[in-house]
């Protein structure tokens with residue numbers, strides 16, 4: 001008989017796992033604590049301004065296409081390649097528009113920052129090679145099952161070992177190739193894509209930049225929320241059941257195996273449970289009777305964020321879809337976040353404006369600004385005070401750099417901070433990616449996609465292997481699909 005699967009959480013990791021398991025013929029139910037499906041990939045509209053509430057950078061769209069093809073409803077996600085990967089603003093007035101793709105990136109670095117063509121090309125080629133070598137071994141594969149690792153691909157990955165920058169930081173790795181501190185700052189920003197500090201995270205993680213710099217990013221028609229909507233429809237077409245407004249209270253086990261979940265006061269039997277919830281919260285809240293993997297869960301947490309969703313009554317031609325207003329002292333900013341656990345005085349501000357590609361996302365002549373600042377996780381700071389102070393600093397910074405009183409243009413406002421992020425998605429302390437990658441062994445300190453102490457329990461989502469961001473969550477789901485197929489060979493056709 002086909003196994004019964006309960007998935008806890010409907011983030012992209014949960015949705016992708018549900019699709020993969022249902023397409024193998026399993027009976028899948030997804031429980032979601034919120035009233036909406038999609039986790040952080042969901043959308044809200046305030047006074048005519050539509051906002052994607054979480055992710056805005058979309059890379060590797062083929063991973064979504066692959067999932068939609070498994071469905072019976074022939075869903076397709078339409079998306080377009082963005083001509084620019086981002087616009088960067090520095091305090092001294094320097095502005096960079098980085099065109100998509102390797103040559104566009106090189107052109108900007110050479111012409112605007114005086115970097116050498118050969119050095120820029122060498123760096124971009126290196127991160128591409130590293131990415132391609134590591135992808136099949138560390139991203140598409142479970143690091144925690146020997147038989148997954150012993151393939152010819154591991155030899156290729158090992159061949160490149162000296163080039164990964166394992167013995168330096170992301171900051172040190174970029175400095176090997178570039179002279180200009182602005183280039184290094186721009187490249188350091190990719191550490192934040194998995195909630196880490198570029199002055200601590202290993203040089204190996206420079207591969208994060210490959211997708212945006214060598215390939216470019218995309219944007220889905222209808223906004224980022226189209227990703228989760230299409231995944232949900234595909235899952236439904238395969239018979240997946242969704243139960244919203246239903247927070248799972250515990251994972252029930254017997255003799256070292258899962259036997260079901262407790263939800264809405266009722267026990268629901270399951271052969272397999274997949275947790276898409278934050279791995280820390282899964283152990284602390286749902287499995288209090290099971291010994292936790294202390295070493296893994298004792299690592300430093302990733303960053304959280306403060307996000308201002310502002311409806312702006314004006315258009316800014318100098319802004320694009322993705323904009324970054326850098327701090328003058330980037331190193332001190334990361335120290336504030338990870339060491340002092342506070343917000344920095346001169347924060348780096350990221351602004352995403354989806355109406356640049358989806359005009360209906362804002363009223364005519366207006367723009368929907370998603371304004372994000374990296375923040376520490378909640379450890380009891382006075383967030384209402386910190387956020388109000390931050391709001392003033394962000395407004396001052398943007399007003400100065402854009403030569404316009406921004407506060408006077410705000411027509412609608414909504415704010416998320418580590419507390420609301422924790423309340424909405426159950427991420428520990430509002431962390432976005434679970435553990436940070438601020439150590440050379442970070443990749444090995446991410447929780448595997450299965451529980452070692454409970455048979456039948458698996459994990460998918462950005463807080464476990466292979467890590468943060470939509471593409472990695474989708475790869476995690478692929479790994480879970482493969483593990484379950486191996487573990488339930490008799491039951492799966």
Ligand SMILES: Cc1cc2nc3c(=O)[nH]c(=O)nc-3n(C[C@H](O)[C@H](O)[C@H](O)COP(=O)(O)OP(=O)(O)OC[C@H]3O[C@@H](n4cnc5c(N)ncnc54)[C@H](O)[C@@H]3O)c2cc1C
Nearest residue numbers: 009011012013033039040055056057248277461462469470
């Ligand atoms: C502000 C912000 C910006 C981001 N920007 C980007 C970006 O540009 N690009 C990118 O790729 N990624 C970005 N990310 C990260 C992004 O959110 C993830 O890549 C991805 O959406 C997370 O998917 P997930 O499957 O891990 O989990 P989540 O989206 O966190 O979903 C987990 C789900 O589990 C539910 N849940 C938790 N506990 C329970 C329970 N006990 N019972 C039932 N349900 C439960 C939660 O409600 C939630 O819906 C961003 C995140 C944030 C917050």
